[in-house]
Amino acid sequence: MATLKVPKSEYDLVIVGSGIAGLSFALKVAEAGYRVAIFTKKDKAESNTNYAQGGIAAVTSSGDDLDKHVHDTLEAGDGLCDAKVVREILKDGPERIQDLIRMGVEFSSLGDGRISLGKEGGHSKRRVLHVKDVTGKAIEDALLTNIARQGVDLFEHFFAIDLITTKKLNKLGMRTSCKEDQVEGIYFLNSETDEVITVNSPVVLLATGGAGQTYLYTTNPGIATGDGIAMASRVGLSVMNLEFIQFHPTTLHSAGGDRFLITEAVRGEGAKLIDSKGRHFLEKYHPLADLAPRDVVARAIDREMKRSGAPCVHLDTPNMSVDFKDRFPNVYENCMKRGIDPTKTPIPVVPAAHYSCGGVPTGLDCSTKLAGLYACGEVACTGLHGANRLASNSLLEAVVMAHRGAESVCQYLSSQKKRSLELPGWVDGDVPASDERVVLSHNLEELKRAMWDYVGIVRSTKRLERAHARLRNLRREINEYYWNAKVDVPLLELRNLICVAELIVRSALQRKESRGLHFTLDYPDQLTKPKNTRVSPRS
Ligand code: FAD
Ligand code: SIN
Numbered sequence: 001m002a003t004l005k006v007p008k009s010e011y012d013l014v015i016v017g018s019g020i021a022g023l024s025f026a027l028k029v030a031e032a033g034y035r036v037a038i039f040t041k042k043d044k045a046e047s048n049t050n051y052a053q054g055g056i057a058a059v060t061s062s063g064d065d066l067d068k069h070v071h072d073t074l075e076a077g078d079g080l081c082d083a084k085v086v087r088e089i090l091k092d093g094p095e096r097i098q099d100l101i102r103m104g105v106e107f108s109s110l111g112d113g114r115i116s117l118g119k120e121g122g123h124s125k126r127r128v129l130h131v132k133d134v135t136g137k138a139i140e141d142a143l144l145t146n147i148a149r150q151g152v153d154l155f156e157h158f159f160a161i162d163l164i165t166t167k168k169l170n171k172l173g174m175r176t177s178c179k180e181d182q183v184e185g186i187y188f189l190n191s192e193t194d195e196v197i198t199v200n201s202p203v204v205l206l207a208t209g210g211a212g213q214t215y216l217y218t219t220n221p222g223i224a225t226g227d228g229i230a231m232a233s234r235v236g237l238s239v240m241n242l243e244f245i246q247f248h249p250t251t252l253h254s255a256g257g258d259r260f261l262i263t264e265a266v267r268g269e270g271a272k273l274i275d276s277k278g279r280h281f282l283e284k285y286h287p288l289a290d291l292a293p294r295d296v297v298a299r300a301i302d303r304e305m306k307r308s309g310a311p312c313v314h315l316d317t318p319n320m321s322v323d324f325k326d327r328f329p330n331v332y333e334n335c336m337k338r339g340i341d342p343t344k345t346p347i348p349v350v351p352a353a354h355y356s357c358g359g360v361p362t363g364l365d366c367s368t369k370l371a372g373l374y375a376c377g378e379v380a381c382t383g384l385h386g387a388n389r390l391a392s393n394s395l396l397e398a399v400v401m402a403h404r405g406a407e408s409v410c411q412y413l414s415s416q417k418k419r420s421l422e423l424p425g426w427v428d429g430d431v432p433a434s435d436e437r438v439v440l441s442h443n444l445e446e447l448k449r450a451m452w453d454y455v456g457i458v459r460s461t462k463r464l465e466r467a468h469a470r471l472r473n474l475r476r477e478i479n480e481y482y483w484n485a486k487v488d489v490p491l492l493e494l495r496n497l498i499c500v501a502e503l504i505v506r507s508a509l510q511r512k513e514s515r516g517l518h519f520t521l522d523y524p525d526q527l528t529k530p531k532n533t534r535v536s537p538r539s
Helices: 020-031 066-076 083-091 093-102 135-150 166-171 227-234 294-308 329-337 393-414 437-454 461-482 489-510
Strands: 013-016 036-040 153-156 158-165 183-190 195-200 203-206 245-252 272-274 313-316 347-356 373-375
Touching: 013 020, 013 183, 020 036, 020 135, 020 393, 036 158, 066 083, 083 093, 083 393, 093 393, 135 393, 158 166, 158 195, 158 227, 158 489, 183 203, 203 227, 203 393, 227 373, 227 489, 245 294, 294 313, 294 347, 373 393, 437 461, 437 489, 461 489
Parallel strands: 013 036, 013 203, 036 153, 203 373
Antiparallel strands: 158 183, 183 195, 245 347, 272 313, 313 347
16 A cells, blocks of 8 residues: 555544554545545554454354343453443444454354354453454454555554644634634644644544553553543543553563563463462462453462562463464464473463553543544543453454444534634744653653552552652653653653553542452452542643
8 A cells, every 4th residue: 555645734534543443433434525534653554453362352153142241341340331331332343343354354264154253351252253363463454455445545654742722722822713622633743754744624533542651561562652642631631540551461471571462362272370380370369260350360460470479470281272373373473483382381471561441531422522532442431341351342342433433523524614724833842852862761761660660460559659759750851851852753752651651640549449450459449339530631
């Protein structure tokens, strides 16, 4: 696909992000005839989506039904899911799977025409459609092919910096026709030319994904720096339930610190976690043992590692129901690259930050509290995941919500009058960003370390306050630097990471109970009436 180099200055819908959420949304709105552009900060396929392994959960077999999927999602969410939202989203799953198949995703089959269904933690039935263990790449490739076919403008290496709103324009003394605050456009840094461009658009969709890079150890690729959450916060929106950071229980332990995911589907096919003495230990923690919800398994591993002093636990694979190499070629290859043959040797594993269950609150149409601003995918918080996401519900949520959101955006656009506002250009600081660059790398290291050490699987008020104090300092330092410097990607990402990390910590301090992914030694019990946390931006 020829990716375009020069954007127009005006679109009906600007989409930030080219993962499953952004691409699915774009296809539907472009089909309705609107001018859509996708901007993405790296190569077009680089996204969390591209690395998804286990698959996409939906009811597609006769032994399964919507009630069971709803039940499992609510159980995993530990009392905090919005039951209406759960049912609404999950019921659309089978139709959206058909869309993916029509777009060319070839889910693994059993060879007799039936789709092969995987099992993961917290699911009472086999319901995870997959393409071996490279489901995300298969979906991303198919969506990108359809984007090219439909001729949707896609711009790589454009980094969204900030939204332009009516309120901002009024502050600059500009006269606007609208009394209500609404989206007017957005600034992008072209990281290949170092130029900042202004794009007019009455609607912006944030499809920027998660924020795993706030932690030292994560399954997420480098793009996951929480940019959309930070941008939404800077235009005054509160975030919801951001304390619920999901730690995936099983990533390959390596001295170098990279954390390659070992999909939960491996346990779904019979692999079991063992401690340093080779004993199974999950039975002690949950009746579903190795297939308990993720928060339970990650906490159990953390506990076993602390108790034994071992640097990892192991995933034992002797009684698997499948041929490992054939079913999990990606995991097999990555283990072999690191000198581990998973068919012969137990795989050393540790938990790592994986998924953000909270985010920018949206309705069931992806709308936010700011007119013209929509959010979809991991950046958003719909109420589906509650305090802990059920495995493989994320890809599903993104594709279902993109469909719903696109319908709503088309309606919004049809109600809008044409705007002809001249938006202000970007004004840079005059200090070259290369000056004192060492501050950036030191601050990034400090941030990731503080989040890992103090805002991890087991928390306490003291640890959270320690992290908060460090983050406040980092924020002051970066703000001082930011307003004087010429912007570049590392600076913009660090500024966003600090903003999101602080929002995570402030959300965690607000929750005075232990629920789902948020476990704190100071409040080990659950409140009888669970509430969502909402944290507003710092003024
Ligand atoms: P992403 O796919 O992360 O896309 C975000 C996009 O936004 C990227 O293109 C990025 O470059 C762009 N972007 C970000 N900031 C900016 C900016 N400032 N300017 C411009 N562009 C920007 N979920 C499942 O349901 N099943 C699974 O099997 C599964 N496996 C996973 C395995 C791994 C290793 C990981 C990391 C996650 C997995 N997940 C899985 C979670 C799931 O993949 C993600 O939640 C989902 O793909 C998020 O999709 P998204 O479109 O919201 O974001
Ligand atoms: C996995 O394959 O274990 C990840 C699935 C998910 O995050 O939903």
